[in-house]
Amino acid sequence: xxxxxxxxxxxxxxxxxxxxxxxxxxxxxxxxxxxxxxxxxxxxxxxxxxxxxxxxxxxxxxxxxx
Numbered sequence: 001x002x003x004x005x006x007x008x009x010x011x012x013x014x015x016x017x018x019x020x021x022x023x024x025x026x027x028x029x030x031x032x033x034x035x036x037x038x039x040x041x042x043x044x045x046x047x048x049x050x051x052x053x054x055x056x057x058x059x060x061x062x063x064x065x066x
Contacts, residue, residue, distance in 0.1 A: 035049065
């Protein structure tokens with residue numbers, strides 16, 4: 001007999017992986033162009049982009065990337 005807890009966890013894992021794969025597929029293309037399109041469409045503001053870039057630079061410094 002199958003373990004119901006294991007089956008539920010496996011379903012949850014499969015859902016997470018499906019969502020991740022869909023996210024990964026949505027990221028194909030030129031990142032700079034994608035950001036520019038988001039700015040042009042109003043999905044993000046210049047202030048939001050600046051804030052995200054600042055946070056990314058801080059994290060990069062913490063990990064010794066920059």
